[in-house]
Amino acid sequence: MPYHRYRPAHERVHVALGGDRHWPSRRLDRAPLWVPVDLRDGNQALAEPMDPARKRRMFDLMLAMGFKEIEVGYPSASRTDYDFVRHLAESDSVPADVTIVVFTAARADLIEQTFASIEGLPRVVVHLYTATAPTWRDVVLGHDRADLRALIHRAAERMARLADARPGPPVRFEFSPEVFNLTEPDYVLEVCNGLTALWDASPDRPVIHNLPATVEIATPNVYADQIEYMHRHLDRRGSVILSVHPHNDRGTGVACAELALLAGAQRVEGCLFGNGERTGNVDLVTLALNLHSQGVDPMLDFGDIDEIRRTVEHCNRLPVPDRHPYAGDLVYTAFSGTHQDAIKKGLAHHERRAAELGVPAARAPWEVPYLPIDPADVGRDYQAVIRVNSQSGKGGIAYLLQTHHGLDLPRRLQIDFSAVVQRATDDGGHEVTAKDLWEIFHTTYLAPGEDGRLALASWATAETAPGRHEFTGTLVADGRESELRGTGNGPLSALADALASAGVAIDILHYAEHATGTGPDSPAVAYVECRTGGVTRWGAGRDTSVLTASVRAVLAAVNRAR
Numbered sequence: 001m002p003y004h005r006y007r008p009a010h011e012r013v014h015v016a017l018g019g020d021r022h023w024p025s026r027r028l029d030r031a032p033l034w035v036p037v038d039l040r041d042g043n044q045a046l047a048e049p050m051d052p053a054r055k056r057r058m059f060d061l062m063l064a065m066g067f068k069e070i071e072v073g074y075p076s077a078s079r080t081d082y083d084f085v086r087h088l089a090e091s092d093s094v095p096a097d098v099t100i101v102v103f104t105a106a107r108a109d110l111i112e113q114t115f116a117s118i119e120g121l122p123r124v125v126v127h128l129y130t131a132t133a134p135t136w137r138d139v140v141l142g143h144d145r146a147d148l149r150a151l152i153h154r155a156a157e158r159m160a161r162l163a164d165a166r167p168g169p170p171v172r173f174e175f176s177p178e179v180f181n182l183t184e185p186d187y188v189l190e191v192c193n194g195l196t197a198l199w200d201a202s203p204d205r206p207v208i209h210n211l212p213a214t215v216e217i218a219t220p221n222v223y224a225d226q227i228e229y230m231h232r233h234l235d236r237r238g239s240v241i242l243s244v245h246p247h248n249d250r251g252t253g254v255a256c257a258e259l260a261l262l263a264g265a266q267r268v269e270g271c272l273f274g275n276g277e278r279t280g281n282v283d284l285v286t287l288a289l290n291l292h293s294q295g296v297d298p299m300l301d302f303g304d305i306d307e308i309r310r311t312v313e314h315c316n317r318l319p320v321p322d323r324h325p326y327a328g329d330l331v332y333t334a335f336s337g338t339h340q341d342a343i344k345k346g347l348a349h350h351e352r353r354a355a356e357l358g359v360p361a362a363r364a365p366w367e368v369p370y371l372p373i374d375p376a377d378v379g380r381d382y383q384a385v386i387r388v389n390s391q392s393g394k395g396g397i398a399y400l401l402q403t404h405h406g407l408d409l410p411r412r413l414q415i416d417f418s419a420v421v422q423r424a425t426d427d428g429g430h431e432v433t434a435k436d437l438w439e440i441f442h443t444t445y446l447a448p449g450e451d452g453r454l455a456l457a458s459w460a461t462a463e464t465a466p467g468r469h470e471f472t473g474t475l476v477a478d479g480r481e482s483e484l485r486g487t488g489n490g491p492l493s494a495l496a497d498a499l500a501s502a503g504v505a506i507d508i509l510h511y512a513e514h515a516t517g518t519g520p521d522s523p524a525v526a527y528v529e530c531r532t533g534g535v536t537r538w539g540a541g542r543d544t545s546v547l548t549a550s551v552r553a554v555l556a557a558v559n560r561a562r
């Protein structure tokens with residue numbers, strides 16, 4: 001690989017913080033101000049940008065989730081964006097506690113159009129951006145440091161003039177030194193502090209300085225150092241909201257945002273599920289639910305994450321991957337045996353603990369292995385938690401049979417059945433559903449007691465004296481009938497005695513039964529482990545009569561052994 005073509009981040013940008021950093025020992029204990037930029041940064045990265053209907057649907061979703069500041073577009077860039085801002089202004093669609101952000105480059109024509117778009121909107125942030133990093137200055141914009149600072153200053157003055165001329169509540173301002181993470185820190189300070197003064201930021205009308213990792217270039221600790229340096233050196237810090245805007249080129253956008261928050265950032269711009277230019281903007285869903293999983297109020301509602309995902313997929317026309325944190329189809333699913341076993345035990349323990357605490361399970365403290373949050377918190381159920389394939393073990397298989405078919409298999413039968421399923425899945429190599437498991441269970445353990453080579457044409461039991469039972473019946477073995485009679489201290493030992501009289505000696509090693517439901521008509525199921533002719537096998541029976549289920553279970557075990 002031609003790796004020698006690239007330079008490490010420390011050779012590209014100086015990070016001024018040195019060794020004196022505070023962020024590593026800080027903790028995240030509150031949510032920042034989340035600002036979704038799906039309708040601008042996310043939208044500009046789409047092959048088919050959103051039409052007005054999709055924009056509106058995304059906007060309504062953001063309101064429903066509880067966002068309080070929303071970047072709605074780049075109104076000077078396209079008719080759709082301009083019209084959408086006008087639509088919001090004219091349709092009275094913005095709740096009183098929500099602020100609209102509009103985005104513009106530092107060009108007079110674009111700024112004028114931006115201000116025209118926001119007429120009548122009461123709470124607005126106008127967001128100005130210009131790239132400040134050396135390569136962009138030299139190659140793209142063709143300005144040296146002083147020229148570029150002057151260009152930004154002129155744009156900011158124009159914004160201030162236009163804002164002053166507006167009736168109603170004051171417009172607020174945001175500035176992004178695009179490619180902040182590759183810009184000399186002293187130059188960022190020079191430009192940002194200049195704007196703080198020009199816009200006369202105050203605590204009740206703070207300016208937002210948004211410091212983007214426009215293209216990720218370094219490990220997240222470097223970004224954290226860069227942010228902490230700004231946090232400590234920006235003028236009028238109490239009048240500045242320090243915002244971050246990570247992208248995800250190295251796959252560490254979330255880590256960058258989290259460390260930046262430790263380093264003093266108060267506001268995060270990103271997109272739902274990480275849509276955005278190239279590898280995307282930082283994913284606000286992951287960030288917020290990461291906080292939730294630490295016991296911190298995320299200040300957003302994810303109660304129906306599948307609906308959020310569906311809406312975002314519809315608006316972006318891009319799928320959310322199956323492994324996406326918190327939202328993917330597979331993220332609350334375990335296929336592997338030991339994980340399934342742990343989850344099954346964990347869920348049972350969770351139910352018991354909730355009962356002990358006297359609270360609903362959905363409110364009890366969560367400590368289930370392998371599940372960082374309760375899927376129910378985001379509107380998922382437990383149906384998909386455990387799925388079975390060739391990597392699965394007895395725990396998961398038993399869990400599925402229990403939750404879908406009401407079967408509570410004895411432990412040794414779980415082990416026995418798991419080997420049966422393993423053979424079935426190894427052969428096919430595919431996933432086995434709860435329905436498949438039921439069919440395999442039925443064929444293996446139940447069917448041999450219903451239509452095996454050894455069957456009972458008719459039978460009856462009677463308690464002939466207290467503690468003394470008699471079993472009589474007609475045995476059909478390989479098509480030949482014979483009469484049976486036996487006695488014992490229970491119906492099953494009487495059956496064993498009767499079978500012995502017909503030359504089929506059996507030992508019942510284990511017996512268990514339970515109801516499969518709650519109503520009087522719900523069938524019972526019986527499990528029997530039997531040894532006959534030196535071979536040990538499990539059988540099962542199912543019937544509304546426990547005795548019939550038990551007799552069938554014995555016959556099933558015997559037939560399997562023979």
Ligand SMILES: CC(=O)SCCNC(=O)CCNC(=O)[C@H](O)C(C)(C)COP(=O)(O)OP(=O)(O)OC[C@H]1O[C@@H](n2cnc3c(N)ncnc32)[C@H](O)[C@@H]1OP(=O)(O)O
Pocket residue numbers: 041044074076077078104105106107110129130131140141178214
């Ligand atoms: C990291 C980010 O996400 S930045 C946001 C990027 N988003 C977008 O570009 C989406 C919307 N943009 C657009 O639709 C168009 O770019 C428009 C309508 C805004 C402008 O279109 P055009 O006038 O055709 O200009 P074009 O797109 O080619 O922009 C490049 C010009 O703007 C200049 N420019 C680029 N960024 C800025 C800036 N922030 N401030 C001032 N000028 C800038 C460039 O130097 C170049 O100038 P030149 O033509 O004199 O060399």
Ligand SMILES: CC(C)C(=O)C(=O)O
Pocket residue numbers: 041129130176177178179210212213214215245247
């Ligand atoms: C905030 C703007 C300029 C942006 O999208 C970026 O730098 O990534």
Ligand SMILES: [Mg+2]
Pocket residue numbers: 041212214245247277281
């Ligand atoms: Mg961006």
